[in-house]
Amino acid sequence: MNHKLGGYGEKIGLKKIMHMAHSIRPEAIIEFSEWVTTKTLLKGKPFSFEKHEYQQQILDDTSSRMCVRKSVQLGVSEILVRKFLAFLAMYQGTQGIYTFPTSEEVGQFVKTRVDPVITECTKIEELGFNVDNVKIKQIGKSFAHFRGSFGERETIAIPSDFNVHDEIDFSKPNIQNLYRSRMEHSEYAFEISCSTPTISMFGVDELFMASSQNYWHIKCPHCNFWQYLIWWPTKDREKDSNIRSLNGIWDVEKGDWAYVCKKCGKQIGYDPFLVPMQWVTKYSGKSITGYSLNALVGWGYKKAGAIVKSFFEYKEIEKAYNRILGLPYTAPGKKVTRAQIFKCMDNKLKDESTGRQCFMGADQAVPLVIIGNLTEAGKIRIVHFERIEKNVFDQVGKDGRIIKGRLGELMEEYDVLAAVIDAQPNTESATQFAKNFAGRAWTCFYSDKQFEKMHWKDNLSVVSNRNRTIETAMQYWLDRKVEIFSQDNYNLPIYERFIENISSLTKVVDEDKDGRKTARWLTPKGCDFAHVWNYLCMALEAEVSTVSRIMTPGISGFSMKRYNT
Numbered sequence: 001m002n003h004k005l006g007g008y009g010e011k012i013g014l015k016k017i018m019h020m021a022h023s024i025r026p027e028a029i030i031e032f033s034e035w036v037t038t039k040t041l042l043k044g045k046p047f048s049f050e051k052h053e054y055q056q057q058i059l060d061d062t063s064s065r066m067c068v069r070k071s072v073q074l075g076v077s078e079i080l081v082r083k084f085l086a087f088l089a090m091y092q093g094t095q096g097i098y099t100f101p102t103s104e105e106v107g108q109f110v111k112t113r114v115d116p117v118i119t120e121c122t123k124i125e126e127l128g129f130n131v132d133n134v135k136i137k138q139i140g141k142s143f144a145h146f147r148g149s150f151g152e153r154e155t156i157a158i159p160s161d162f163n164v165h166d167e168i169d170f171s172k173p174n175i176q177n178l179y180r181s182r183m184e185h186s187e188y189a190f191e192i193s194c195s196t197p198t199i200s201m202f203g204v205d206e207l208f209m210a211s212s213q214n215y216w217h218i219k220c221p222h223c224n225f226w227q228y229l230i231w232w233p234t235k236d237r238e239k240d241s242n243i244r245s246l247n248g249i250w251d252v253e254k255g256d257w258a259y260v261c262k263k264c265g266k267q268i269g270y271d272p273f274l275v276p277m278q279w280v281t282k283y284s285g286k287s288i289t290g291y292s293l294n295a296l297v298g299w300g301y302k303k304a305g306a307i308v309k310s311f312f313e314y315k316e317i318e319k320a321y322n323r324i325l326g327l328p329y330t331a332p333g334k335k336v337t338r339a340q341i342f343k344c345m346d347n348k349l350k351d352e353s354t355g356r357q358c359f360m361g362a363d364q365a366v367p368l369v370i371i372g373n374l375t376e377a378g379k380i381r382i383v384h385f386e387r388i389e390k391n392v393f394d395q396v397g398k399d400g401r402i403i404k405g406r407l408g409e410l411m412e413e414y415d416v417l418a419a420v421i422d423a424q425p426n427t428e429s430a431t432q433f434a435k436n437f438a439g440r441a442w443t444c445f446y447s448d449k450q451f452e453k454m455h456w457k458d459n460l461s462v463v464s465n466r467n468r469t470i471e472t473a474m475q476y477w478l479d480r481k482v483e484i485f486s487q488d489n490y491n492l493p494i495y496e497r498f499i500e501n502i503s504s505l506t507k508v509v510d511e512d513k514d515g516r517k518t519a520r521w522l523t524p525k526g527c528d529f530a531h532v533w534n535y536l537c538m539a540l541e542a543e544v545s546t547v548s549r550i551m552t553p554g555i556s557g558f559s560m561k562r563y564n565t
């Protein structure tokens with residue numbers, strides 16, 4: 001067979017070959033899917049792939065590194081936990097580590113998804129098991145360890161043969177790297193990372209883009225066209241979609257939604273005998289095997305109209321893309337407009353000369369500063385901003401006495417909990433300032449090589465990804481999560497400059513030949529207040545070890561919640 005599939009140029013039947021390189025073939029070991037269907041139950045019935053055919057290859061795939069980028073409610077966690085337990089049961093004497101974002105989620109997952117599988121499995125019963133401990137399960141001579149990425153006192157220091165990382169986009173960044181060294185001496189060393197995606201080129205999306213990229217394909221019984229199942233939520237992309245409205249009304253409620261062939265447009269129903277289905281690999285020869293799943297892979301048990309409806313039930317479009325289409329979301333060309341800044345203004349607020357529990361962002365080349373605190377509603381309230389007219393940092397005067405710098409004064413006047421200041425051009429003075437306020441002040445360097453949003457290097461500096469931090473900082477304005485005093489009683493030229501700077505940033509979206517979109521914020525020269533605002537937003541995310549002990553828990557509503565303990 002030599003025809004192309006869905007435009008990917010891959011041949012049918014590749015999946016068998018694909019597996020040979022990484023296969024584990026010890027004797028008397030059966031395929032994971034066979035083990036799972038013959039030895040485990042789901043809701044009291046034998047586990048089956050009926051209407052869930054896409055699950056089988058993910059179970060049987062023995063690639064040493066795998067990633068699954070998925071939408072919600074497709075039973076992916078159900079199969080990953082079974083694969084994990086099947087491995088430990090078949091390969092006696094091994095150990096595995098399974099991580100979740102937080103320790104609370106681990107507890108919940110183990111109780112509701114793991115323990116029932118273990119207690120209902122006759123094979124595990126035969127091997128002997130112990131489920132009393134939430135974090136460690138014994139299966140014969142093997143051990144399963146469950147951990148949260150946040151909220152744990154320590155990472156696990158045991159050797160491992162099989163690591164599964166669920167919901168990596170919500171876990172500590174690069175959680176996989178943290179545990180990979182545990183598998184150094186394993187002859188198996190399997191690693192699976194899975195998540196609902198969030199933003200592009202982060203977490204699971206970054207892994208998937210570097211992977212072999214498997215998509216779930218079906219063959220149209222009318223025109224024999226192989227295609228991957230997808231639906232795009234706009235009328236103008238209807239011809240690229242496997243869900244269309246048969247009555248021509250493109251409306252959630254009034255549309256007569258049905259599954260169709262992308263090419264001939266005829267209606268197709270789930271029928272494994274009439275409509276062949278299989279995973280098709282986009283890129284061969286990759287070290288990571290990736291699977292992408294959207295709600296349509298569940299077309300055997302999800303009605304087309306129900307998928308459309310569930311998409312539009314999300315208030316935030318990015319969540320609908322992430323959770324229904326299993327795709328990262330990139331908003332088209334956005335900017336914070338002047339009108340949006342005005343909407344955040346409150347006539348009752350004033351420019352304050354002092355403050356409590358504030359955060360500060362500052363630039364030194366153009367000496368600007370913004371100070372704000374967090375309201376009980378979780379908004380950033382700007383209490384003060386200024387152009388510094390005296391010395392920014394402490395100086396030694398002609399008489400040998402120290403002339404206090406303005407930033408140091410502001411730290412005290414506003415009871416600043418965390419400050420981020422530009423590290424350049426006076427790096428030495430800035431570093432000295434950070435030392436003077438150790439644990440409360442950091443110098444910031446932007447770096448293109450910094451992939452994570454921020455890396456708090458030590459108690460003195462933070463390295464940031466410009467694009468990703470600005471994305472967060474601008475989102476506060478777009479979401480109206482900022483409160484600011486009005487222009488009336490303030491130095492108008494500076495206020496005007498503030499508005500102009502914040503509204504001068506534009507988000508552009510680059511599209512590559514595969515139609516993949518990535519966002520980039522254009523920061524024109526002289527938009528200094530926008531950077532100062534970005535530093536302030538970074539300060540809000542300063543290491544919680546320092547900040548949380550001072551802050552009252554109720555108002556630490558921003559990034560602090562990712563460190564929840």
Ligand SMILES: [Zn+2]
Binds near residue numbers: 225265266
């Ligand atoms: Zn067709």
